[in-house]
Structures are given as structure tokens and as C-alpha cells.
Amino acid sequence: MKLIYTNGDSASSKIEELQLADKVVPWRDILHEGPVEGHMPLAKRSEARAKFILEFDGGNLADIHQSFKDRDKTLFYLNEYSRVELWFEHDLYDQLQLLQILDFAHHNLEQQDFFLVQSDHYLGEMDNDAFKALKSIAKPVTKEMKAYASKAWSALTHKTPDNLIRVMDYPDMPFIAPAIRRLVMEYPDSQSGLPTSIFNALTLLLNGPTEIGRLFHHMQNCELAKFMGDLSFARYMDELGTCVTPVIAGDNVIYSTSKATGRQNPDQIQTYFKQKIHLTDFGKKVMEKTANHVTKNGIDRWIGGVHLTPENLYFYDMRRAKIVQESCVD
Secondary structure, eight states, X not given: OEXXXXXXXXXXXXXXXXXXXXXXXXXXXXXXXXXXXXXXXXXXXXXXXXXXXXXXXXXXXXXXXXXXXXXXXXXXXXXXXXXXEEEEESSHHHHHHXXXXXXHHHHHOTTOOOEEEEESSOGGGSOHHHHHHGGGGOEEOOHHHHHHHHHHHHHHHSSSSTTGGGOOOOTTSTTHHHHHHHHHTTSOBTTTOOOHXXXXXXXXXXGSOEEHHHHHHHHHHTOSSOOOOXXXXXXXXXXXXHSSSOSEEESSXXXXXXXXXXXXXXXXXHHHHHOEEEEOHHHHHHHTTSSOHHHHHOOOEEEETEEEBTTBOEEEETTTTEXXXXXXXX
């Protein structure tokens, strides 16, 4: 019997449709959003992540927690399967999921054999023939690969970002280091206070008012490996429109799609992304990098194990490609 772990419902549905495994387990966690703190047992981390997902996406806590428990349980019964494969894409979303699985394997499943299928194309967008062909490129996961992934996971979950930029390239797992470097660029910019993804999106507003949906698609087109979903983007837009000194504004109050009703109502989501917004005067200064959103409005955000607050503030210095603490760089 074969078990495949993969990123989410789209890929898992295709694996089931093409009958490539006896069991498919989608990992279903946006690990680049919210707290992913330190070393803790898998069950405790899943409980914490379930609470975050509830706040982020709505739903029912018991159902979310049960989904994580069912997912995690399979890791303790891998001896029921003759082959276990990990199917993951090259983007940040997938690579963090892969790190979590391999970190667990490094510490708990040293004798378990895994096979890794890596793709630099989005699994859900592949045609059936290309998708089925992936099974031919599966490679064994070595102890060295597990150790490398565990070290990268430790850098992600540490309470400071000091080791993130020290994650080195590794030929057998070529997408991890680029994904970590991309995560580093989601720290607020030392000049504008915006993460790279959002700064890229808002450049369209320099030409005048634009629909939120166009900003989202522009942001994705700027990525070498797109990773951010529409809900994450909506939350950023909400923050920029409702903070004390707004960066963006519109004719109507920008409302959040982060509640369960917004997430589950396609018409409301469509209406949200059709809203036109524009830069405020302060927002124009932010985009010119003569004003800083974070130093003006504060921040309360997690990146891995780092809780960014005005008292624990880190910026990404683009000119030096490094993270700096507590102060803007002139």
C-alpha cells in the first residue's frame, strides 16, 4: 500500500482521481501565517495551529482540530504502508509543510523510508499526463536530507530570525533555501514597513485607484513562486485600510473576508475583490519610502517563531539583504 502526503485538496484530489496512492493526506496548513513556535510535540503544535486557523479563516474549532489530529495520526502508523511519498511544489507554502514533516521524521522516524517528489510546477495546474509522470522522479529521502530540513525548521521556529538567512542551499532539496529567503523578505521593509508581497501589489496604485483583485493578481505575477492565497491578501488589505493612519482607502469601508461567513460566501468574496481603492497621502509616502507603515501604525504579527510587535521589531533591509532589529535603516 502507498501513502502520499501533499500540500492540499487540489493535489490530493488529483492523486485520488488518478489512483496514484491507496491513501492521500493533505497537510493543509499555511505555515507562513501565524505562530509556529519553537520545539514542541506535534499534537501541541497542531492544537495551537488549529486555534490560529480558527481566528484566521473561521469555522469550528473542534472540526479544525480533528482534521489536524487525523492528519498527524497517520505519521504514527506508517508501518501500515509499503511506500510513503512526499509530493510538494517549489513555493514557500509547500516547502514549509515539507520541513515540518521531515523535521518530525528526523526526530521520531529515523528508520522510516520516505520518497520525495519535488516539482517546480504547481501540482493543481498540471494536466493528467504531466501529473502522473511525477511518480517516476521520486527519490529516497536520506538521513542527511532529514537533518538539513530539521535545521531549516529550527531556524523558522526560533524566537529570533537570526538563523533564517543562514539556511544554505542544498542540491538534493533545491527549493528550501529559496523559499526561506523569500520568507525573510516578508519581514517589514526597513524603509516602507511593508512586506515585499504587499509593496509589489500596491505599486499598481501609483497609477490611480484600482480593484483589490487586480492588486492580488499583480502581486502573484511578481512572484517567482507564488504562495499567498486570497484570504491572506485580504487580511493585509484590511490592516492597511483600518489602521490608525491608513495606507489605502476606498469609497466604502474595506471589510474583512477573514470571517467564516466571508470565506464561505463566494459572492461576498467577489464583491470584496471588486472594490476600488487608492493610496492615501500617507500611503503615497510609504510607497515613496519616505514614511514607514510599521513605525507609524505598529505591528502585531507572527513569522514562524518570531512575534513582531513594537517592542520586538525586526525589519528586512533590502539593500543589505539581511534582517535588522528595532530601527529603520536610513
